[in-house]
Amino acid sequence: MFNLVIFGPPGAGKGTQSEKIIDKYNLVHLSTGDMFRSHITNDTELGKKVKEILADGKLVPDSITISMLEEEVQKNPNAKGFIFDGFPRTVPQAEALDAFLEGKGFKVDLVLQLDVTQDVIKARIAERQKVSGRADDDAEKLLKRIDEYFDKTIHVLPYYQNQGKVTTINGVGEIETIFGQISEAIDAKY
Template identity: 80%
Template sequence: MFNLVIFGPPGAGKGTQSEKIIEKYQLAHISTGDMFRMHISNDTELGQKVKQILADGLLVPDSVTIEMLEDEVSRNPDAKGFIFDGFPRTVPQAEALDAFLKGKGYKIDLVLQLDVNQEVITERIAERQKISGRADDDASKLIKRIDEYFSKTIHVLPYYQNQDKVVKINGIGKINDIFENISNAIDTSMA
């Protein structure tokens, strides 16, 4: 089983590249953002809580996120591996993910860091907002989301760097060129 984390700020291209990784490597995709949106659209109790937290531009508490993620992994027992998109966002989440995977006899094999500057992020999300209308892409919330990433989430990288699992990928350029670099990193890690 091969497990990877795709890491980067909002608008870095995690969703776009995840789709290509899934197609090529047949990994199960676990996107915390998609899980949250599903709960919100189904108006579950969890969805109502998450909706307010996201509307405020904050991160969902670790305990809620981890519970949803563990449930999602357990529902895919025959997966060749997982791509974790939008998780972990804190060091405690990374530690909880490692402990959970270890309990199942798995580990995180690779962390892909999509490196994109703030100017490009802002442009991409503005374009995405025109198309998708996602509430979390609203300009006022975007600033909070980017701040959350650079003030909190970025601190997860040293956790994985200390395990020699991080490969930095230039996230600016043509989608297929970026994906070629990602594929090279995955293939090297799988070898």
């Protein structure tokens, strides 16, 4: 089983590149954002809590995120592997993911960091908002999410760098060029 963490700020291209990775490598995409949106759309109790937390531009607590993620992994026992998108966002989440995977006899094999400047991020999300209408792309919430990434989430990278698992990809340029670099990184570990 091959497990990949795709890492980058909001608007870095994680979703776009994840789709291409899924098509080529047949991995199961686990996006915490998609999981949260599904719970919110279905108006579950968890969705109501998550909606309130996200409305304030905050991160969903580790306990909620981890249990949702574990549930999704267990729903796919025959998967060739997983792409973890939007998770982990804190070192405790990274440690919990490692512990969970190790308990199943697996590990995180590769962490892809999509490196994108804040100016590019803001421009991409402004365009995405026009098309998707996603509430989490609202300008004020977006600034909170970007700050959250650069203040907190970025500190997960050294955790994986110390394990020799991080490959940094320039996330600015043509989608196919970026995907070519991603494929090379995956192929080297797959």
